[in-house]
Amino acid sequence: MINLTINGIGVEVDEGTTILEAARAAKMNIPTLCRHPDLPPAAACGICVVRVRGRGNLVRACAAPAEEGMEVTTHDPEIVRVRRTVLELILSGHPNECLTCLRNESCELQSLAAEFGIKEESFPPLIAEHPLDDSTRSIVLDPRKCVKCGRCITVCQEQQNVWALSFLDRGIETRISPAGEIVLAESPCIRCGQCSAHCPVGAITEYDQGGEVWEALSDPAVYCVAQIAPSIRVSIGEAFGYEPGTNVSGQVYDALRRMGFDAVFDTNFGADVTIMEEATEFAERFRNSPESLPLITTCCPAWVDFMEKFHPEMIPHFSSCKSPQSILGVLAKTYYAEQRRLDPARIFMVSIMPCTAKKYEIHRHKTMFASGRQDVDVSITSRELIRMIRQSGLDFSGLDCLAAADSPLGEYSGAGAIFGATGGVMEAALRSAHYFVSGADLRDPVIPAVRGISGVKEGEIAIEGRPVRFAVAHGLANVEKVLDKITAAREKGDDPPYHFVEVMACPGGCIGGGGQAWEVDDAIRRLRVEGLLKDDAIREVRVSHRNPSIEKLYRDFLDRPLSDKARQLLHTSYRPRRKYRR
Amino acid sequence: MTEGGKTTSPKLSPAARAVKKWRRKRGALIMVLHEIQNQAGFVPRETAREIAEGMEVPLARVYEVLTFYNYFKLRPPGKAVISVCTGTACHLKGAPELVAELEKELEIGQGETTPDGLFHLQCVRCVGCCGLAPAISVNGKIYGKAAPSQVRQILAEWRAVFREEDVDD
Numbered sequence: 161m162i163n164l165t166i167n168g169i170g171v172e173v174d175e176g177t178t179i180l181e182a183a184r185a186a187k188m189n190i191p192t193l194c195r196h197p198d199l200p201p202a203a204a205c206g207i208c209v210v211r212v213r214g215r216g217n218l219v220r221a222c223a224a225p226a227e228e229g230m231e232v233t234t235h236d237p238e239i240v241r242v243r244r245t246v247l248e249l250i251l252s253g254h255p256n257e258c259l260t261c262l263r264n265e266s267c268e269l270q271s272l273a274a275e276f277g278i279k280e281e282s283f284p285p286l287i288a289e290h291p292l293d294d295s296t297r298s299i300v301l302d303p304r305k306c307v308k309c310g311r312c313i314t315v316c317q318e319q320q321n322v323w324a325l326s327f328l329d330r331g332i333e334t335r336i337s338p339a340g341e342i343v344l345a346e347s348p349c350i351r352c353g354q355c356s357a358h359c360p361v362g363a364i365t366e367y368d369q370g371g372e373v374w375e376a377l378s379d380p381a382v383y384c385v386a387q388i389a390p391s392i393r394v395s396i397g398e399a400f401g402y403e404p405g406t407n408v409s410g411q412v413y414d415a416l417r418r419m420g421f422d423a424v425f426d427t428n429f430g431a432d433v434t435i436m437e438e439a440t441e442f443a444e445r446f447r448n449s450p451e452s453l454p455l456i457t458t459c460c461p462a463w464v465d466f467m468e469k470f471h472p473e474m475i476p477h478f479s480s481c482k483s484p485q486s487i488l489g490v491l492a493k494t495y496y497a498e499q500r501r502l503d504p505a506r507i508f509m510v511s512i513m514p515c516t517a518k519k520y521e522i523h524r525h526k527t528m529f530a531s532g533r534q535d536v537d538v539s540i541t542s543r544e545l546i547r548m549i550r551q552s553g554l555d556f557s558g559l560d561c562l563a564a565a566d567s568p569l570g571e572y573s574g575a576g577a578i579f580g581a582t583g584g585v586m587e588a589a590l591r592s593a594h595y596f597v598s599g600a601d602l603r604d605p606v607i608p609a610v611r612g613i614s615g616v617k618e619g620e621i622a623i624e625g626r627p628v629r630f631a632v633a634h635g636l637a638n639v640e641k642v643l644d645k646i647t648a649a650r651e652k653g654d655d656p657p658y659h660f661v662e663v664m665a666c667p668g669g670c671i672g673g674g675g676q677a678w679e680v681d682d683a684i685r686r687l688r689v690e691g692l693l694k695d696d697a698i699r700e701v702r703v704s705h706r707n708p709s710i711e712k713l714y715r716d717f718l719d720r721p722l723s724d725k726a727r728q729l730l731h732t733s734y735r736p737r738r739k740y741r742r
Numbered sequence: 743m744t745e746g747g748k749t750t751s752p753k754l755s756p757a758a759r760a761v762k763k764w765r766r767k768r769g770a771l772i773m774v775l776h777e778i779q780n781q782a783g784f785v786p787r788e789t790a791r792e793i794a795e796g797m798e799v800p801l802a803r804v805y806e807v808l809t810f811y812n813y814f815k816l817r818p819p820g821k822a823v824i825s826v827c828t829g830t831a832c833h834l835k836g837a838p839e840l841v842a843e844l845e846k847e848l849e850i851g852q853g854e855t856t857p858d859g860l861f862h863l864q865c866v867r868c869v870g871c872c873g874l875a876p877a878i879s880v881n882g883k884i885y886g887k888a889a890p891s892q893v894r895q896i897l898a899e900w901r902a903v904f905r906e907e908d909v910d911d
């Protein structure tokens with residue numbers, strides 16, 4: 161333990177604590193801009209300076225470790241003046257476009273300007289002219305607004321290991337850019353949106369499609385349907401004053417109906433179908449061709465894109481099963497349309513996802529048009545839905561918390577509910593795989609080894625006495641460790657280290673998705689995960705294969721998992737893709 | 743084929759040769775890029791990609807380095823970059839006379855570009871074909887056993903290429 165004083169107040173902190181964190185322990189907030197709790201300190205902006213007795217220069221509190229006996233001053237007139245100058249210089253390089261910016265009211269730079277009471281431009285503005293890049297149709301880069309904090313670069317290079325983004329040029333000319341004179345869609349970008357979720361300002365945002373949804377909703381000839389992803393029910397509430405992790409499914413269903421959707425479905429139903437297909441696929445490989453294991457999950461489109469670009473040799477291990485979003489899309493335009501005698505051409509499917517890559521998934525392959533047309537018409541992120549709810553004038557907390565989704569594409573099991581958390585897909589799949597192989601359910605549906613938010617989780621269960629070894633990875637830099645083990649074992653001719661592997665591109669899984677609300681850290685991720693686990697624990701049916709609506713779907717429509725019809729509607733395929741198009 | 747005692751293979755591209763030479767050394771990426779810049783007068787995108795593959799570094803890192811130093815150019819300084827090899831073999835077999843002739847014809851010095859932006863003249867240490875000394879390369883096309891009397895014809899050939907391109911535009 162280390163003892164130091166912050167403005168004369170003694171605090172005791174762990175070794176390795178920064179001055180910034182120590183100050184928080186003493187109930188003092190030091191302003192920051194480049195610092196993000198997910199990332200190592202870059203010490204790039206200089207706004208967090210403090211005075212340490214005995215040191216000539218001010219030090220950057222976000223990066224400087226607390227030391228024994230240190231005497232720190234966080235605020236005095238000179239420190240505040242230095243911070244103010246730093247801020248004014250940053251502002252002079254940033255366009256004054258708050259009113260037309262997606263980050264209006266959620267921007268960290270804007271908050272600082274408000275906190276410091278900035279009333280005028282103290283330095284002549286010097287705004288670099290760089291073109292907007294919306295080529296991915298998932299995220300939008302506006303390098304003019306970049307404050308060069310470096311968060312997106314660290315995220316894309318270190319956390320995601322994609323290296324689509326980099327800082328090019330130097331000094332005043334520095335800009336975020338893919339490698340060279342190309343646009344992001346020509347780079348290896350997997351559209352995970354993690355850069356956008358970490359940007360403090362409006363320099364990287366989601367590709368906003370709220371307008372397209374409003375247009376469909378205002379057309380009386382269109383039958384608008386929506387689906388909500390597993391993870392968004394435990395995150396959206398935060399924007400309306402709820403604690404992170406509060407389950408607001410009811411309010412979201414109600415909001416969507418009031419916004420004009422004709423039917424509101426739940427992606428969790430799609431998740432149950434994904435499990436039926438994927439667990440069957442696993443059971444077949446496990447029984448008949450164990451050499452074709454591990455089976456690797458594919459419900460994360462950013463991971464799919466990553467694999468197609470960086471690890472095409474793994475394609476044979478990929479589950480061919482579509483993601484819950486895509487499955488719900490095709491079932492709405494086939495199964496549901498048939499039941500309700502609706503012309504599928506009139507149906508407009510909007511999915512509400514935690515994710516910018518889902519915008520890409522809906523047209524990534526011809527199998528995404530299995531209903532005869534594009535199965536999901538528009539995919540929007542949680543952030544876009546939050547804006548739409550605000551635009552609707554709805555009093556969110558006054559909405560019906562007990563509202564239910566529309567039958568039958570709204571009824572889900574506990575297994576479907578946990579899809580949004582890292583390890584959730586694995587847990588759900590193992591519950592059903594156990595049944596499909598052995599004919600009996602697991603005694604306890606909870607598989608503790610898949611839970612928690614460490615980057616790679618490993619474990620083992622036994623099915624009919626045979627071991628099933630699994631690995632769960634999230635944050636793509638963690639995937640390499642798992643893939644390396646698989647490759648090494650194959651080269652040596654050893655047994656595969658795993659039989660089943662789950663990968664999610666985003667830290668924490670979709671609850672930490674690139675389209676989720678900003679300023680998320682591990683504490684918030686944990687609460688969101690808990691919210692989903694609670695939704696599972698309270699359900700009577702906790703395995704996909706016992707969801708009555710799923711049983712009926714197979715009885716009336718699909719016959720059985722991996723039937724010809726199921727294969728035609730619910731499965732996709734993969735191919736190697738180029739990292740760079742130019 | 744030898745140059746400075748080291749064996750070089752004519753079949754490898756300049757990028758591949760540079761990668762092979764520097765691969766396991768410290769600061770290798772920057773040395774490879776230097777070598778290409780010196781030979782070609784700029785680092786073409788295909789070469790940058792080839793280097794990224796060969797060195798197993800992300801292309802984004804290659805461009806971070808390329809754009810950090812003013813020394814590197816991403817575009818040819820002239821439409822046609824004329825590189826006269828001044829390696830040992832070429833030097834002995836008449837490279838200085840070639841340079842003099844080019845300077846006279848183009849009315850520019852080494853490292854300069856003609857006012858119309860068509861030609862950039864530079865001298866490089868070796869273009870990797872000592873057997874053809876003295877050698878000139880224009881945008882990668884090699885003219886081996888070149889004589890000062892051929893210079894006019896080579897320049898005319900490239901002027902014609904650009905005239906055609908203009909018509910295409």
Ligand code: SF4
Binds near residue numbers: 323351353354355
């Ligand atoms: S979306 Fe993901 S892959 Fe693309 S630039 Fe952002 S962090 Fe990198």
Ligand code: SF4
Binds near residue numbers: 359
């Ligand atoms: S784009 Fe955003 S996250 Fe990236 S460096 Fe600029 S301000 Fe930081």
Ligand code: SF4
Binds near residue numbers: 459664
């Ligand atoms: S983990 Fe979830 S939110 Fe993140 S890219 Fe994958 S599907 Fe999208």
Ligand code: FES
Binds near residue numbers: 220221222
């Ligand atoms: S927050 Fe400490 S330097 Fe930016």
